[in-house]
Amino acid sequence: MARRALALAALLLLGGCNWYYNTLPSPDDLMKAVPWFDHMIKSRAVHPYGRADLPRNTVPGTVPITGGEADWGAEFLAGNPASADRLVNPTMAEATLAHGDTVYHTFCAVCHGNAGGGDGPVGPRVGAPSLLTDRARGYSDGYLYSIIRYGRGVMPRYGDKVYLPSDRWAIVNHLRKLQGASPAPQEPAGAAVGIPPAPSSFPK
Numbered sequence: 001m002a003r004r005a006l007a008l009a010a011l012l013l014l015g016g017c018n019w020y021y022n023t024l025p026s027p028d029d030l031m032k033a034v035p036w037f038d039h040m041i042k043s044r045a046v047h048p049y050g051r052a053d054l055p056r057n058t059v060p061g062t063v064p065i066t067g068g069e070a071d072w073g074a075e076f077l078a079g080n081p082a083s084a085d086r087l088v089n090p091t092m093a094e095a096t097l098a099h100g101d102t103v104y105h106t107f108c109a110v111c112h113g114n115a116g117g118g119d120g121p122v123g124p125r126v127g128a129p130s131l132l133t134d135r136a137r138g139y140s141d142g143y144l145y146s147i148i149r150y151g152r153g154v155m156p157r158y159g160d161k162v163y164l165p166s167d168r169w170a171i172v173n174h175l176r177k178l179q180g181a182s183p184a185p186q187e188p189a190g191a192a193v194g195i196p197p198a199p200s201s202f203p204k
Contacts, residue, residue, distance in 0.1 A: 087142025
């Protein structure tokens with residue numbers, strides 16, 4: 001008799017589990033029934049730009065309402081580095097070095113070499129300059145960033161390939177690491193980042 005009662009209790013219990021999970025409303029459905037929570041006002045999805053007292057934070061990956069990065073390309077390519085030199089590197093160098101190494105080797109090392117000496121597989125054929133010279137070290141971070149974005153001399157623009165500003169700054173930070181790890185070589189006359197050598201020095 002006791003065994004029968006125990007078996008019956010187990011059957012009812014198992015049947016109760018099915019009823020609990022399959023018939024009762026889910027707590028998730030109950031949450032949907034509440035029209036508003038007081039913390040929702042802080043959500044970026046609620047009137048993100050409609051009120052001045054709410055944080056103006058855009059969802060990652062969306063277009064900023066300011067229209068994005070300013071364009072100083074015409075000025076820079078005309079030889080005026082004023083806007084470029086005013087740029088302030090917004091990144092923490094140590095936090096971007098690993099990523100900068102990856103992006104540099106993806107886009108830059110083929111010409112400038114793994115260590116920045118201008119000796120990449122394609123570098124000597126196009127006259128890619130060393131990035132380790134005293135002159136290259138003297139350029140501002142913004143100047144190097146602008147060369148990546150707009151190109152200069154024999155270097156084409158890479159802003160359409162390295163299109164995230166954070167990636168360009170990561171390259172700049174990695175380049176500074178390379179410069180710090182290498183002694184500055186003797187600089188040949190007229191050499192500079194992005195300035196082509198004399199035509200006679202190009203390989204035939």
